Amino acid sequence: MTPTTETPSPARPLAGVRIVEISSFVAVPLAGMTLAQLGAEVTRVDPIGGAADYRRWPVTDGGESIYWAGLNKGKRSVAADMRSEQGQALVQRLIAGSGVLITNVAGRQWHSYDTLREMRPDLIHVEVSGRADGGTGVDYTVNAGVGFPMVTGPAELAAPVNHVLPAWDVSCGIYTALAVVTALRHRDTTGEGQRIAIPLENVALATAGNLGFFTEVMVNGTARERIGNSVYGQYGQDFVSSDGAAFMVVALTGRHFGDLAELTGTTKAVAALAESLNADFTDEGQRYEHREALSGLFGEWFSAHTADEITAALSSSSVLWERYRSFAEAAVAPKVTDNPLFSTLEQPRIGTYLAPGLPISIAGQYPPAVAAPALGDDTAGVLGDWLGLSGEQVDALVRAGTVATGLPL
Template identity: 70%
Template sequence: MGVTDDRSLSGVRIVEISSFVAVPLAGMTLAQLGAEVVRIDPVGGAADYHRWPLTAAGDSIYWAGLNKGKRSMEVDLRSPDGQHLVQRLIAAADVFITNVTGRQWHCYEALRTLRHDLIHLEVVGRADGSTGVDYTVNAATGFPLVTGPADHVGPVNHVMPSWDVSCGLYAALAVVTALRRRDATGQGSSIRLPLDDVALATAANLGFLTEVMVTGEQRPRLGNAVFGQYGQDFTSSDGAAFMVVALTPRHFADLTALTGTTKAVAAVADTLGADFTDEGQRYAHRDVLNALFAAWFRRRTADAVTDALAGSSVLWERYQSFAEVAASPRVTANPLFGLLEQPRIGAYLAPGLPMSFDGNHIRPAPAPALGADNQAIPRQWLGE
C-alpha cells in the first residue's frame, strides 16, 4: 500500500469559520479529500487557537492536529469591511461551514442572495437553539450514568469527545451529499446539524433509548463488562491488564480450553441450568465465569498470557497507554501515518484519512500558520 495525491473533491472551495472540534474536523476531512478549505479566524485566532496540549513554546498541538491541509486567514470579523470580505469569499466558494452561530451577516438567508446555489452548513448546540458542547450534551444523553465501575455512585464522563467527532463526520458527509445534489439539480442547500441530535440519534440507533421505550428497563452500569455478550478485563501476575471478548460459541469454547476451565464451566452450567452457547446466558452469569477465568490470568505473566491468547480465536487486547501506542508498529509502520514537518510544532508522525483508495492512503499535510493566506486567497479567489 502506498500514498496518493488523487483526491475526489479537487476543485471544491470551502470557507470555514469555526472553533473547537466538530467543524474543524469536518473541514480537515474535506481538505484531506481534496477540497480547498480556508479557515477564517478573528484576529489573534479563535477560542481554540491556544487550546491544550501545548508545546513548550505555547503553540497548540491540538489546533495543528485539527487543521491539517487547510489555508488560513485572519480577518476582523467585527468590522463591516471584514464581514464584507468574508461574504465575497463565501460567494466565490462552493461551501460555507460554521459553528459560530447567531451572526446575521453569514446566515444562509444573507449569503444566498450572493450565491443562489451555496451549500451552507451550520452546526448548533441543540435543535431548539440553546447552547450545547460535547461535555454537556453527553451529560444529558445518559451515558455517564452507565459508565464506570458497577458499584460506583454518580456520573462518570468518558474522555473522548465522541459527539463532536461524530458530528464532524456527519457534517463532512452532509457536505459531500449536498455537492452531489447540486451537481444533479443545480440547487444549493441549507444544512442545520445540532450536536445534541447527533448524540440522541446515536443513543437511539444503538438501542440505549429504544431499550427503555420498549422494555421499560434502564441499562445497568457494568464496569468493563460488555452488555449482552461475554467480555471482561483481567490482570496478569505482573499487573498487565487485558480485555477479553467472546462473541461466539467458538470464542467461548476456546477461552475455557485456554484457561483449563472447560469442566468447571460445564459444571457451573449444569448447576445453574444455563446454556453457555447462548450469548445472553454468558452475559447473565458473567460474575461466576469471571471468577473462574481470573485465576488463570493471575497465575501468568503478561508475556505468557499474550502468547496463549495469540494462539486462540478469542478476541483480546492488552491495555496500552498513549505513549505505548505512539511507539508501536500500529503507528510507526502504518501507511495511515506519514512524517509531517509541522511549523511551530516539529516533526512527527501524523495521520491522513483512515480509509485507503485503491490501496493508497492520502498523505497528511501540515496545518497553516494563522493568517498565512491573508493576501493570497483574496488575490486567487477574488482577483484582487
C-alpha cells in the first residue's frame, strides 16, 4: 500500500491507496470509480484529446458527456501523449509510484506486467480483455455469443433480443475492484504483487454456467426457451391494469402465492384448477408449469382494477411486485429523491442533479458522489504530488506536448 496523508475511516477503507487507471467505456472505469468511492486515490490517465469514451452519449445540449462524468466521479485526471516515449515513461513512473494499475487497454508492451514489474516488483496489475484468447470483445458482442439474446423477449419471437444493460461490463467492473482489494491484502501480508487477467467473455460464461444455463444443456440435454416476462421455475408474470399501467408480480413462496390468490379473489378457482389439472400448487415448479392457466385467472382481476387499486391491494400483501416505470418516472420517484444513496452533485460542465454514491452503506452511511474531473484537470497536481515535479517542469512537459492540462469536457 502506498501511504498518503489521508487517515483511513470506516467509510473510506482504501484511504492511502493510489491507483492508476488506463481505460475506456464501462468495466474498468466502473472499477476505478468504485475503488475511489472506497477511499482510494484513483488517477485516470487518458491520451491527449481523450479516449474513445470521452464524448460518448448521452451528452448535454452543449455536447458534454453525461456518460463520462457518470463513470469517473471522484477520480483525478491526467492527459498524456501515450504514443510518445516521453509520455509512456512518465505514465510508467506514475504506475510504479502507485503500485497498482487497472486497465482494459490490453496488449501494450510498455505498460504490460512484465515491463512494469521491472520498475515495481510488488506491482498489482489487473488487465481486462475481451476474450481469454486475447481476442477483442465488448459487452454486446460477448452477450451475443453466450446465449442470452436467444432466450430474451416474447415466446413467439424467433430473432435474438439484446438487453440494454451492459451486464457483463458491470459485473466485470465489480470483479476488477474485488481483484484489486484482494491483491492489496495479499501484498500487505506477503510483500508480493500480482498479475491478474479478467476476460470479459469469461465473466459472462461463468455467470451463465453458475446460473445453470449451460448445465441444463450438459446434464439434461435441454436448452432454455423464451418465456417472455415470466420467471423461470417460479410464478412471476406481468399484468396490465384497467387504466393501462403495467405491473410485475412474483410469488416465490407458498405464502406469496396464497396471498396473490386471495387478493385477486381466485382462491377457490385456483383450487379447482389444481384439481382439474391434477396439480399441486404448493410446488413452485408446478406453479411455473401451469403459469398460463394461473395468469388467466389472476389477469381478470388486474384488468378490472385501476393502477391505484392494484397498488393498494399489493402493498397490503406479501406478494412481491413493482409497477413498471420509465427512467423519467423513476428519476423523480421517492426511491431516488428520498434515497440516501443519492445526494445533490454540482458537476462542472454538466449541471446540478441527484447522483448516486457507492451503493454500499458503511457504518450507516453511503459514501457520497464526488464530481468527475474534466480531461487533464489534475495533470499538474498529480505530477507534483506523485512525482515531485515542479510547476516549471510540468510547464515544460506541456510545451513539449507530452502532457496537457484542463481540457474542456
